[in-house]
Amino acid sequence: GENVEQHPSTLSVQEGDSAVIKCTYSDSASNYFPWYKQELGKRPQLIIDIRSNVGEKKDQRIAVTLNKTAKHFSLHITETQPEDSAVYFCAARTREGSNYKLTFGKGTLLTVNP
């Protein structure tokens, strides 16, 4: 099955700096890669996603890049703010039979220091 590796596990930056989180996946059939932000005790919230036919996508301060050949994708947050502090998960979606399945990375705890 799919295996998603995520690095780093923790990341601390100063407010205004950029943050980069990287993920790799193993199944070349994976075709959709979402990123989720999860605050303590709350549900994961989709912040950006990218499909396998696109190399880069940007939404204001957040961008995601995908390298299908190397099977890795990255989340970039620019001009970080304290409210960006949370756990971020990458995921890869594969199809198993008639169902889709999401496999998550282990998460990155991002701390933005004021």
Added chain:
Amino acid sequence: GAVVSQHPSRVICKSGTSVKIECRSLDFQATTMFWYRQFPKKSLMLMATSNEGSKATYEQGVEKDKFLINHASLTLSTLTVTSAHPEDSSFYICSAFRTLQPEAFFGQGTRLTVV
């Protein structure tokens, strides 16, 4: 966006009792729902895939007799933790895909504490 509602948000139960968690898709029909378990500061681990009208598909290592899943309608899946023990204490989250949309929608999660 689509809404998935999970209930209860918190539950405390005694060892040996059973607890039922509900996951509802409020504005769409979900033929498939997913149940995850999350330990503190850890990732979401898929427990099982719930299919409407058929048996759930459990991930390796998940006891199907302990974690009973029922998906009796296109908008409701339930997870019952039977004979709960303190080690079952965790955060349980459900999610669903909406037809023709790739993103997963998550319930609010249920914090289960077994005392």
